[in-house]
Amino acid sequence: xxxxxxxxxxxxxxxxxxxxxxxxxxxxxxxxxxxxxxxxxxxxxxxxxxxxxxxxxxxxxxxxxxxxxxxxxxxxxxxxxxxxxxxxxxxxxxxxxxxxx
Amino acid sequence: xxxxxxxxxxxxxxxxxxxxxxxxxxxxxxxxxxxxxxxxxxxxxxxxxxxxxxxxxxxxxxxxxxxxxxxxxxxxxxxxxxxxxxxxxxxxxxxxxxxxx
Amino acid sequence: xxxxxxxxxxxxxxxxxxxxxxxxxxxxxxxxxxxxxxxxxxxxxxxxxxxxxxxxxxxxxxxxxxxxxxxxxxxxxxxxxxxxxxxxxxxxxxxxxxxxx
Numbered sequence: 001x002x003x004x005x006x007x008x009x010x011x012x013x014x015x016x017x018x019x020x021x022x023x024x025x026x027x028x029x030x031x032x033x034x035x036x037x038x039x040x041x042x043x044x045x046x047x048x049x050x051x052x053x054x055x056x057x058x059x060x061x062x063x064x065x066x067x068x069x070x071x072x073x074x075x076x077x078x079x080x081x082x083x084x085x086x087x088x089x090x091x092x093x094x095x096x097x098x099x100x101x
Numbered sequence: 102x103x104x105x106x107x108x109x110x111x112x113x114x115x116x117x118x119x120x121x122x123x124x125x126x127x128x129x130x131x132x133x134x135x136x137x138x139x140x141x142x143x144x145x146x147x148x149x150x151x152x153x154x155x156x157x158x159x160x161x162x163x164x165x166x167x168x169x170x171x172x173x174x175x176x177x178x179x180x181x182x183x184x185x186x187x188x189x190x191x192x193x194x195x196x197x198x199x200x201x202x
Numbered sequence: 203x204x205x206x207x208x209x210x211x212x213x214x215x216x217x218x219x220x221x222x223x224x225x226x227x228x229x230x231x232x233x234x235x236x237x238x239x240x241x242x243x244x245x246x247x248x249x250x251x252x253x254x255x256x257x258x259x260x261x262x263x264x265x266x267x268x269x270x271x272x273x274x275x276x277x278x279x280x281x282x283x284x285x286x287x288x289x290x291x292x293x294x295x296x297x298x299x300x301x302x303x
Binding site: 003006024028034035036037038039040065096097098100101 | 113140142143144145146147165167181185188190191192193194195196
């Protein structure tokens, strides 16, 4: 199957940071990235060491959200540069992959 | 820890495409892939640019789903070839990883 | 954008195995890994071939859960060694990535 190289990106946030709508709007309206998917975690912790999790008793906690997208290496490099002020250090992970054509 | 090489695959669909049951049945019954996990996103957009998301007011939208699986590079290569007519171009991302033994 | 190398890890479990709290406690309290996110899948199957999925009629099935974390290659290597008795063979996938600084 023929394929082309892409850079995969995962951005780790929590719902409480309220960065998700801003970043999604930029990826959609300005960067016009090929595809973006947002996932909500059921538990997690970050540098603070505080555990964020959902239980039946308390669904309102500050849950983790992950924004995942991929595009050509050059385009992703530009996006990460444009958005660097929005993206907290240590929260954006990327790697090389291939996409089917 | 000893490990062996695998190819990781993520297939990006939306619930409305109704491809999920067909692909899952093939991966399970025919391809007998080692392990498959399906995730539902809470928001996303694809080539169409249309944003798919879930809100309290509207849980019935066409949400993103991702099928993730991994197996030996040779087996994954065969699977992607067998399923290529089911898998829309630009929606299957794969990369090399290692699994514990 | 400057970045440093990390190892990404995904650990595939099911809720019924009840390993999640034990592993999370170790990652948080002992290993002090930089960040961990837990995702619940909506469907999946493993080596047993049994399909685990959620439907409106039956929300109590043994759903897949994935623990994802990343840290420096040396630290992840140590973590996987320390936890190897808790981590079933064939259920821990890792690969090299980069994180923003």
